[in-house]
Amino acid sequence: MTLTDDVRQKLSRVSTATLATALFKRGLRNQFIQDVRPLNTNLPNMVGPAYTLRYIPAREDLNPLSVFQDRNHPQRVAVDQCPDGAVMVIDSRKDARAASAGSILLTRLSQRGAAGVVTDGGFRDSPEIARMNMPAYHHRPSAPTNLTLHQALDINVPIGCGDVAVFPGDIMVGDAEGVIVIPAHIAAEVADEAIEMTLYEDFVTEEVEKGRSIIGLYPLTDAQAKTDFDSWKKSRGNS
Template sequence: MTLSPDTRAKLARCGAATLANALLKRGFRNTFVLGMSPVAPGQPPLIGPAWTLRFIPAREDLDSMELYARNDSLHRRAIEECDPGAVLVLATGGDARASSMGDMMALRLKTRGVAGAITDGGFRDAPGIRDTGLPCFQIRESGPATPIWLHPVEFNAPVGLGGVAVYPGDIIVGNDEGVVVIPRHLADEVAEECAGVADYETFVAREIRRGRSLFGLFPATPESRADYDQWVARGRPQQE
């Protein structure tokens, strides 16, 4: 489930929409998790392999604050056992009636070196989560305690997240554009391709500001690629 520093750095430069387009070229149509919002606007990109916890609806004889406090609680164990560098995926089936995590759990993840957390439900204690610096994404905020509506049942099994399949080890990338799920075996090549796209789009933006038309520039043509290569060779100047 490791992700190389080089691939991680390249993914950090890539927008979620660009990554989704690269996956579409490879036949993967459903990889963008719609409706996700960062807990903290402007937070660092969230990048890492998925480590999943699946919830089902709670039941009164199994779920209470007393039972929730036990050391064998799967929810609490997930916070302690999620791999450093991974993204904790809290899959609720889209249920935001109760919170998936609060600020103390987020702080523990941060101190353990977990990359971040994502849920298709909601988190509580959002100001506290923001203070931890842990990158997190959710559908919407949710204050009620977890055991009211949610029961944790399984670690590291395939889950649905906002209608997107997530398999353990898939690479999660979340940034200001949204969240995308990359099959692990494609992460390196998609990162390489999309980092190149990001570089080319920096060139495109420069050319547009100088008055150049989109025609023959975006999408790229052999001629515009040659112009781009020359720009790179000159050291990528922004002003000429």
């Protein structure tokens, strides 16, 4: 599925928590990437199809600093070919002892128009990355070069990131809490449901702030609550 502007815009307006519930309704329990946090919580939602890079454990005889002289080094090629609007997702085996990338590579990603970057490892130069306008998610800062522990191997193949399977083209959504993975073929329907769920949660919040009980309201089980919600939506032009 191609990520349309309409679906991208809808997903930019909903939370990963709401998306997690919408996915759970479809039997998908493990889509939230574990132990990954945003470097800048003030940026808008990250939304884009996954473009992946896989690391394996580095072997000393194959991973000296000189490998970066190879113009076909997978890490460099992946960064330089990441499509406009995509999210680069890096499988660093949940190992943040060495960096997955640093500010220069992520600057290149940003200049190419990437929608964001996610690793279950760590980034070096994290203060500089935090000041970028491109969303970036990692486990924690890590100064050593990736070569000390990671060997870049495969580009745009199925990977694991933070205990979640990520396939190329899956739709990645990140907010101030973290990152969730939506299978591409259900992204449009999940986006539509998440928008409706968000509206209802806004309505519920207003009602609870007025002193209303959550019983029958959240989750919605009372007919009166449904009637009240429909009226609330109409008053705001969302009918």
